[in-house]
Amino acid sequence: DAGVIQSPRHEVTEMGQEVTLRCKPISGHDYLFWYRQTMMRGLELLIYFNNNVPIDDSGMPEDRFSAKMPNASFSTLKIQPSEPRDSAVYFCASSLSPQETQYFGPGTRLLVL
């Protein structure tokens, strides 16, 4: 398996623009997680899915953030409108069970100007 795949790897956009981050989890993994990592706050869980259903979105900062998982092999994290404080590295991870080993993608480095 190729591991967790994320795209794009880098994104530079202007404040107010819509940003869509994409993730393909490892085949067979029932859980998918979206994290945000910054120097100040470390790795923060935004939302996670089980069998394509959002289970806990309490980490989503505000209504500007939304996430979907239309099928077992694809998820998106959307920020609309984006703001400079959203600049961070966004990771997607998948696992067989929610608290066991998680496999991370390479991340998307987002810069909002």
Add this chain to the structure above:
Amino acid sequence: SQKIEQNSEALNIQEGKTATLTCNYTNYSPAYLQWYRQDPGRGPVFLLLIRENEKEKRKERLKVTFDTTLKQSLFHITASQPADSATYLCALDAGGTGANNLFFGTGTRLTVIP
């Protein structure tokens, strides 16, 4: 609320020495604890998992301990090498909180000096 602290932001050691990283937690009781390695520009990579009923676990040059009384895990790298230089993150399950996810520490950046 749960709190996870890793002993320091950065740790420098000489090649060949043993690196010891600390992860302390408060306000809950995880069933298990994991350690991950993160290299610059990459996602975290799983290294070891230790359960609450296990005192110690080893994998090659790595050793992890888990003291549920002290609420602390120690991560050791013996015979350290420059290639071990990376950021190491501890992660804990949510314990009895009812949540089904991992909580990560902010990490310790280890530099092994040749």
